[in-house]
Amino acid sequence: MDAAQILYGGATPTTPAAQPDAQVETTAAQRLYGGATPAAKPAAPAEQHVPEPSTKLFDARHAETPFSRAVQTASMERMGLLPGDAVVAASEWNTTVQNLGLDDTTAVTLSEIALGVLDGGVAYTEAEGRVAAVAAVSQAFGSQAEHVLNLARVMVSKDPGLSRWLDETGLGSHPKYVIEACHRARALHLSGKL
Numbered sequence: 001m002d003a004a005q006i007l008y009g010g011a012t013p014t015t016p017a018a019q020p021d022a023q024v025e026t027t028a029a030q031r032l033y034g035g036a037t038p039a040a041k042p043a044a045p046a047e048q049h050v051p052e053p054s055t056k057l058f059d060a061r062h063a064e065t066p067f068s069r070a071v072q073t074a075s076m077e078r079m080g081l082l083p084g085d086a087v088v089a090a091s092e093w094n095t096t097v098q099n100l101g102l103d104d105t106t107a108v109t110l111s112e113i114a115l116g117v118l119d120g121g122v123a124y125t126e127a128e129g130r131v132a133a134v135a136a137v138s139q140a141f142g143s144q145a146e147h148v149l150n151l152a153r154v155m156v157s158k159d160p161g162l163s164r165w166l167d168e169t170g171l172g173s174h175p176k177y178v179i180e181a182c183h184r185a186r187a188l189h190l191s192g193k194l
Contacts, residue, residue: 065094065104066104066108067090067093067094067097067104067107067108067111068090068091068093068094069090070108070111070112071086071089071090071093071094071111072086072087072089072090073086074111074112074115075089075090078115078119078121079115079118079119092161093107093111096159096161096162099159100155100184101184101187101188102180102184106180109176110176110177110180113171113174113176113177114169114171117169117170117171117174118169124170124174125170126170126173129170129171129173129174129175130173132175133173133174133175133177133178133179135175136175136178136179137149137178137179137182140179140182140183141182141186148182148185148186149178149182151182151185151186151188151189151194152178152181152182152184152185154185154194155181155184155185155188155194156172156181
């Protein structure tokens with residue numbers, strides 16, 4: 001079966017394919033094999049790959065987003081991760097970001113803060129962060145500040161990986177992280193999901 005039949009279902013080309021020059025083939029074969037020409041092998045039929053209907057071609061949980069691209073790029077450029085490791089890191093964080101319901105802009109901002117602290121580009125101490133975080137939450141939520149902080153603690157405790165990472169890096173008391181956690185926890189609480 002030739003390519004035209006495969007592509008067009010029976011239509012054949014109007015001009016025959018050019019035949020190779022037998023003398024050139026013999027000479028080349030003699031040079032390669034020293035006078036003894038190899039036996040001609042029949043051409044194997046072309047295999048066609050037909051994907052099965054159950055094949056999953058797209059998984060939205062691992063879709064590339066502006067956030068995941070930012071994490072991949074920063075992981076390679078600033079943290080020195082290999083591309084495969086950067087993709088894994090981005091996928092893990094993309095799942096966390098989706099679980100928390102953060103928009104890409106907020107997620108990119110928070111990842112920039114984290115990378116700045118982790119690579120030493122941003123001066124940050126946990127004690128200063130804690131004081132600033134309490135002040136920011138008090139200003140944002142007024143008399144509800146303590147209640148919203150408790151909701152944020154509950155939300156973070158439900159994701160052991162995130163909780164451990166926030167503790168290890170000290171970013172659990174960074175004002176922007178705390179404010180975002182409070183906003184998200186309050187929204188989950190008001191919708192009955194927390």
